[in-house]
């Protein structure tokens with residue numbers, strides 16, 4: 532067995548698909564100390580890969596709340612939610628999130644999880660079964676895909692954001708239960724699902740929409756409520772998943788939907804029932820984070836983020852326009868996630884390593900995370916970045932791309 536596993540990893544290595552971890556030796560932020568590959572030294576890098584979009588992971592109010600949460604509620608929760616692990620901060624967090632979304636998802640309840648991965652498994656496995664038809668965007672996140680596979684539902688994959696293709700698939704089936712499943716903001720391209728169009732389709736074909744808004748929640752909308760906030764038309768058949776380890780700066784996730792759906796997930800989802808509840812101190816600190824995120828401080832940070840996004844995209848667009856190489860293009864993003872597609876895995880990894888050597892952390896993204904031929908570097912911005920950080924990155928990229936074969 533050991534030899535077979537080694538052979539498989541050697542094959543991944545030959546295809547430039549072997550993964551590597553980098554050890555951070557300081558807190559996350561726009562700059563981070565990262566150990567060299569041989570661990571002999573550490574260098575300061577400008578980070579363009581964290582999902583801490585608002586910079587809240589380093590906010591002192593949240594640090595203080597986390598410490599106070601430990602003082603009040605101890606370290607671990609000690610048990611799963613349905614045994615004795617569900618504590619007052621977990622309950623308060625669910626109430627607060629439910630109220631924030633009450634005008635968008637009426638008659639709702641909220642359920643929290645320790646990660647977005649578990650939340651997605653819970654939703655898909657609780658609601659899906661062999662009588663259910665799931666219609667899933669081809670670029671949905673891996674955790675949705677895994678949940679769908681585990682659910683044993685009938686599955687149709689529609690082309691990315693191609694809602695005519697989706698409608699053709701909806702016309703073809705007449706299952707009792709239909710779920711349209713989509714990321715709100717797509718994690719590797721940074722583009723957005725059109726929830727108005729999906730709402731029309733859901734109403735017309737008696738379907739429900741599952742929206743994983745891991746990258747939209749806290750980032751989009753004046754209040755930071757994410758993809759749902761600015762939609763001109765939104766149906767009531769929405770099951771929303773949001774994560775709390777990205778813009779909210781801590782960890783965890785939530786699901787908000789009509790109360791009967793949430794009660795059913797609570798009763799049946801194995802990734803809710805059979806796991807230890809998250810640290811209560813995290814829920815306690817999340818209450819502080821949500822107050823910042825949905826108030827003026829969050830608004831100020833979102834405005835700053837939007838202006839940095841425009842600045843980065845302008846720079847990348849003019850760089851792309853100068854490239855004769857049609858394999859080099861930037862993704863059609865409208866979020867702080869920006870992909871720069873370069874073609875094959877080796878080119879993406881060379882670019883990522885070149886940037887690393889110049890002092891930038893920008894991961895290369897390869898299949899199976901993205902489709903073959905669309906390997907890329909993936910840049911993410913934080914409200915704490917400066918225009919100067921972006922200028923330095925653009926200088927580095929310009930040199931590397933010029934020399935790229």
Ligand SMILES: Cc1ncc(COP(=O)(O)O)c(C=O)c1O
Nearest residue numbers: 646647648672718743745774776
């Ligand atoms: C779109 C999307 N959904 C879900 C997740 C999983 O969330 P978590 O990291 O909290 O497990 C991620 C990434 O982490 C993601 O990008």
